[in-house]
Amino acid sequence: MKKQNVREKIVEAAMQVFAEKGFFKATIDQVARTAGVSKGLVFWYFRSKNELIVEVAKRSLPLDVISSCLRKGLKGKELLNQIALEYIKKYSSNENRRLLFQALSIKTVYPAIGREITKLCDNLLDKVAEKAYGSVDIDKRIKIKIFLGALLCHALGNIEEVDPDTYISKIIEIIN
Amino acid sequence: MKKQNVREKIVEAAMQVFAEKGFFKATIDQVARTAGVSKGLVFWYFRSKNELIVEVAKRSLPLDVISSCLRKGLKGKELLNQIALEYIKKYSSNENRRLLFQALSIKTVYPAIGREITKLCDNLLDKVAEKAYGSVDIDKRIKIKIFLGALLCHALGNIEEVDPDTYISKIIEIIN
Amino acid sequence: MKKQNVREKIVEAAMQVFAEKGFFKATIDQVARTAGVSKGLVFWYFRSKNELIVEVAKRSLPLDVISSCLRKGLKGKELLNQIALEYIKKYSSNENRRLLFQALSIKTVYPAIGREITKLCDNLLDKVAEKAYGSVDIDKRIKIKIFLGALLCHALGNIEEVDPDTYISKIIEIIN
Amino acid sequence: MKKQNVREKIVEAAMQVFAEKGFFKATIDQVARTAGVSKGLVFWYFRSKNELIVEVAKRSLPLDVISSCLRKGLKGKELLNQIALEYIKKYSSNENRRLLFQALSIKTVYPAIGREITKLCDNLLDKVAEKAYGSVDIDKRIKIKIFLGALLCHALGNIEEVDPDTYISKIIEIIN
């Protein structure tokens, strides 16, 4: 229990520091100091800086958002609406937004991240298409891809400029 | 002329190396070796590694694609079609695809990149909307955003899976 | 009794690990794991890693061989023969052979080891000379030194190449 | 030319520092400071600390002594005498004596050193036997081994205690 707390504290500190400095400019020293532990302890919980990067990068992807929405058993517009809502909520934080694009940018160098992204793009995309439309074909798949692309692009820009609800309803209207 | 050749050779080597290793894991040594010049010479053409990163990152964004299409004076569907075509062509190369997401990921740390991205998202997006639809309102702006998001998402995944032409026509159909 | 068992288990593990990795590349972690105890426990029995190194190094020297032969009250060729036999037996193990040269190599840094080696070279060498020849003079001392040198050199090389018995009888014949 | 000088300066500093502290307790920092160069430069000439250790260890073995004596075309007692003289001269320095045993102690961990020692023990030993006795058989080989063992043992102890010339002549007399 205590053990999980410390590990969690380190990961959260890492997310904060990595978001600000970038995975590679950030140092373990900074992470440790932010977490309030010694540098050595970081290496007790994570074999290497890379392992910590992978942990943070995984959490930065929208995988959890989509999985959780699928698990709720939602269908049709409801599902897409919920995904969009939670997606935009997650990436309303500057921290998460920065981490998302960093995670995407290392997928070729970090196989572990590459696999997660593939899982997201392939497996989950198909499941979403099925639940949203009742069936899957190339057309539906493209629509979901556009849907996710629209969300991704929104996470890229300055969120404030467009009212999220308007944006969501517009996206869903368009791809229906 | 010779001068431009060497500079260009260095930038191209940098793109190759940066794409493979990442901006921060790649070293100037590797760039120099790939370009077939000495390490010192890289610093003759670029004051610092950061300057080289910025140069490469700028080229990795789709700014040139959109600018060139706008300059051609295209309008309506024609414009969107041409942008999509050239966009997908540019990012059909693994190298460019990797560099694109790296460029996006450093926008907070590199103001120069941040400015380029803002320019892309704000200025150009509006111009595209105007040329494509004849006028700009919040609705049109969102549509173009979705359009670009769809292209971005396509650059993220394995390009091969979907036929580009189908994808393009589908996107354009949807956002019309 | 239990206490001695654990201590002994640790020393034996240390000999194994130290022989393989070297005194300074080996870690207490590896020793503990090999001994099947926790790292903390090693420090319960040995105040420091150095203390453990000294313990292992002492055991690795041929002091015990020579002492035990002297204690048996042997004289003349008998004594030399017995020393040679037990010496070669002890260092027929790869582990002991590696540890012997490591022990010799740290004598300047570890006074405790230096003292043991001095004891071996001076005190015992004289005693052996006396028991072997009945009296000690510079000539006899040199002969014993050559005798021990021959044994040391044998421990250095690939033991298998020469038949130990032949080697022993040849050495003793020569220095008589 | 300059390049060789710097490299040489580093190796000499390393020999000094390694002799005093031991290969593994010595730091590259200390070597660099002793050589009067920056730490980084050490890694310009040697890819790693290990590479430097191997270089130093090789020089610490008596290979050069034996090779040079063989190259002089000496035979019989002359050869053995010369080898003994140069051997004892080389290891009259505390530095070389300490380094010799360190070099011997790492032969299992450093294949490069192991190979050198094998070369010494096998190839050269045979050549010495041939030049010294005119022919090689198991008996002659053992004698040379004893000869080298006597020299090694001398390098181990406090050199001063016995007059080198007496020792040398005694060894050669005995193994003839």
Place this chain on the structure above:
DNA sequence: CATGAATGAGCCTTCATTCAT
């Protein structure tokens, strides 16, 4: 323009040692 030796700051990682439990 061009080279590559030289520098030095800084980072990841290791590991002996301590200590609360």
Place this chain on the structure above:
DNA sequence: AATGAATGAAGGCTCATTCAT
């Protein structure tokens, strides 16, 4: 006695940058 989380001091190594040639 026994454990293993926690610490912190180093150390090896990298690499951007400079500069004499």
